[in-house]
Amino acid sequence: MQDDSHTKTGETERQQYDFERTDPAVAVVKTLADATGKEPTEMESLFGHIDPDALNTLLYSSNGSEIDHVTTVTFTVEDRQVSVGSDGFVVVSASG
Template sequence: MQHDSQTGTGETERQQYDFEGTDPTVAVIQSLANATGEDPTELESLFGHIDPDALNTLLLSSNRSDHDQVTTVSFTVDGQHVNVGCDGFVVVTEAD
């Protein structure tokens, strides 16, 4: 996992994960926890914002395909904007 954290008000939490070893939803939860300083078990559930199983399926299948385009999914959770790509990058910024 590559970690480039610049958390705080209006700052960015950017990490790269290996989706062969970490599911995209787990990566999102870990990144949200780092960005907010909260325990991962205390975070708001992703189910109200996105289907975690569909997120995993989409990003894992896109990661294994032979195309040059990066599939990216964006959504907002508890005041944090999340971008997660099939390349393993998860970027969390404070929502406007």
């Protein structure tokens, strides 16, 4: 899987990443930047919304699990709802 699966429909930005190549927290920042049209350095820090290290650990530990399920974490940042799953998908949509 490569870091190039990208879909944008209306107010929703969806990208798929290979978490062996891109940390989940970095994937969130990249997808948020695309969704908001901002540079990553212009955006709010993820630390105010979620612990990036904990997010990485949770999704790495769930990735490749023999159980057929996807662990998903959802939170709000930059007035956007962010959902990131252990399957590599990051979805950013307008909040509310």
